[in-house]
Amino acid sequence: MVGRGPGGIALPARTLIGMGAVKTKRMPRAVREQQMLDAAVRTFGQRGYMAASMDEIAELAGVSKPLVYLYLNSKEDLFTACIRREAAALTAAVRAGVRRELPADRQLWEGLGAFFAHTSLNPDGWSVLHLQARTHGEPFASEAAAMRAEIVAFVTQLILAAAREAHRDPDFPESDVVGLAEALVGAAEALADWANATPGVTARQAAATLMNFAWSGLGNLMDGQPWTPPDAAHEASG
Amino acid sequence: MVGRGPGGIALPARTLIGMGAVKTKRMPRAVREQQMLDAAVRTFGQRGYMAASMDEIAELAGVSKPLVYLYLNSKEDLFTACIRREAAALTAAVRAGVRRELPADRQLWEGLGAFFAHTSLNPDGWSVLHLQARTHGEPFASEAAAMRAEIVAFVTQLILAAAREAHRDPDFPESDVVGLAEALVGAAEALADWANATPGVTARQAAATLMNFAWSGLGNLMDGQPWTPPDAAHEASG
Amino acid sequence: MVGRGPGGIALPARTLIGMGAVKTKRMPRAVREQQMLDAAVRTFGQRGYMAASMDEIAELAGVSKPLVYLYLNSKEDLFTACIRREAAALTAAVRAGVRRELPADRQLWEGLGAFFAHTSLNPDGWSVLHLQARTHGEPFASEAAAMRAEIVAFVTQLILAAAREAHRDPDFPESDVVGLAEALVGAAEALADWANATPGVTARQAAATLMNFAWSGLGNLMDGQPWTPPDAAHEASG
Amino acid sequence: MVGRGPGGIALPARTLIGMGAVKTKRMPRAVREQQMLDAAVRTFGQRGYMAASMDEIAELAGVSKPLVYLYLNSKEDLFTACIRREAAALTAAVRAGVRRELPADRQLWEGLGAFFAHTSLNPDGWSVLHLQARTHGEPFASEAAAMRAEIVAFVTQLILAAAREAHRDPDFPESDVVGLAEALVGAAEALADWANATPGVTARQAAATLMNFAWSGLGNLMDGQPWTPPDAAHEASG
DNA sequence: TATGAATGAGCATTCATTCAT
């Protein structure tokens, strides 16, 4: 047992999903580095940090191992670089998906949509961030925790904004709001895994499910008052 | 970087938290096996599956390495046994904490309390189930997924029961209910990590936060209608 | 270029002088350790510390590489163990050759004889001590320096004893005596290399040459008053 | 453990004592070669032949690695060139310090002074000649041996000259004289290391110690008849 | 003349696993 897909799909021992870079010689350093990071994210994401070998990463990147070391320094540094790149990509995707001038619930809806879309299109990157980085100790865990903290902070602000928009000061302390944000983010992470592993569940559906859950609460759902996603057609025109 | 605590805390290279078994000779097989599993859970939980060495596990268990192989067969089998034992312990703890005759929301409240209490008292087991098993591919991921599926199913039933109690058929399909349960379980997992990592947050507080989030929803919270945990005094007497 | 004999004799790339241990299975640890040290001294002595590979040492010792690591820990530790063993062997040989009840010059004569005999019979050990340990930095150099300091101290005492025996306090400070001892030891080291590299020069001749040089001085030699080695026949009877 | 000073002083991993060449473009080949040899001697002397990397040498020389290969061909050739240059420098320094018209003991005195002065001013070169070249096999050992043989031959001639000056044919064969010369040179080498490692011992003191040892012999020293260094003032004027 | 880009080959080290007793 060694190889594994993002959600735990067993792989034939030495085959990674996705095609390797075509062997092209003499590229400028910056280009080669990106190729290496691509290969590394795919390998770390599918095999796991420890099971991934520098040999395999180099081969997938279409370069020799010494070049990987020359540019990325060590397995640890390479993994850290992967985490940072994927974290930046994910937060950028979420940020790009959110229009800050909208009401809080709409911002959350858009952010969730962008989040589920991104994780579904980048399963290896998501595995690196959500599974590998958290599982293999320092300094990786902190790196991933930093990104997560950023997202939690964003969600915390959103909740507070929603309270303001409802013309109420929430009568619970801000530290409780952080707990709510943690719960929301955790639910989103779980739904991302669920949506990716369940055929027929789209990013949009996952986002809707979570908005219902978070905004209305199960109790209200029971009372027949689900939260309603805004109409996409209106959105595009407005 | 190698050693790691549950949440990624770096450890001095060869020291595990918790004391090793006292070296006693000639124990019945069942006892020896439990000692080995204790040692293995601690080691896998703190160092990670791959970084844990059979040498260290054997030493911590106070037996020789061949004996570990004699009883548990291989590293893979040993890890699988750990996952199964910890999964059984966790579900048993939750089950034991829930009185099935209560209304659904009360059952959820009790189950969450038991869950947070158990994870907080068994950080290594929780690390094995929540981090290690999911990160290191098949057959481990399926093993952990099975336990999780059980919990999700339980929560799903709880949600449906709540609907029945409210004398309503929810007007959304059951597959959506699974999504809600996934979200709730994911939120619980995240809050378990958060509570364990945040001094001053108790299992009870985490459970209350999540009940508010899940039952009332953020929208209702904003409207000043938080879900209220039942009074513990009444509970004991009633 | 890689292989080399004690004094720099080129070797066919993968052949060490001396036969390898016959492959015998299941030896007690202490025995295997000595075999490993034998192999290591031969390999380090002939190829040099850095050019020696753990693979070659293991093969020459007739064991697998992991066993070498299990017993000796690392290349550095293995080399240190070699230095210590050879240093102990050399000083023991010199001590065993000296009768402390004799006059100082006789003690020096005997010590030199033992020294030259030992280095000539243990060229690899001598190479380890005199060349390899001094050339490859800390902590090896200190290890070899400690042994050398012991010998220098012994010679220093001999010189002071000679002065006392001549009923004179030397009119130069003790620090000067250390310089003389350093010079004498350096001369002995050079003569050991010279005798080993020059066919027809025996340990006894080397010792005689050095006694003449050290005890009479070139000036006296010019005046026809060499120091005379004691008659070996007398020595044995007396 | 990798970096090391001449006598085995450990160095912080990538810092060589002495400043690197300023990066200037388009130098004539001869100049560039000398810069490279300077860098190489420093690196080989401080890190050792094997631990020295061509990368570090090139960087210290302020040129690219291919240029080093273009000019010096290979690591082996580069090291050989270093040995030759340093050997030539050392013998030249000794020759320049000796006035051949003086009596033999005065020539020896002057030669030793020049030798100790040179080694003390060129610790890296001395390390290359005395430690590195002898320790790393052929063809380096022969290269260093050739220089040493030259010096031994010079000292041999000096001893024979002293005999002639004393109007005596020494009644021992010339091969014995070579042994005496070997001893003297070995003593000088040891004293060079000792003087460089011992604060407060000057080249002049080392030379005096060795002249006493060699010319008078310990026996005569005991009898209170040391060899006396000529008065420095006279020397300068005469 | 000079260099950025690239690699084949090797090395120290570790680990899961198995005999022989």
Added chain:
DNA sequence: CATGAATGAATGCTCATTCAT
């Protein structure tokens, strides 16, 4: 029941050396 002795197979990393420009 229990273990001391032993290893095949990898893996991270480095280095001397060479193209292509």
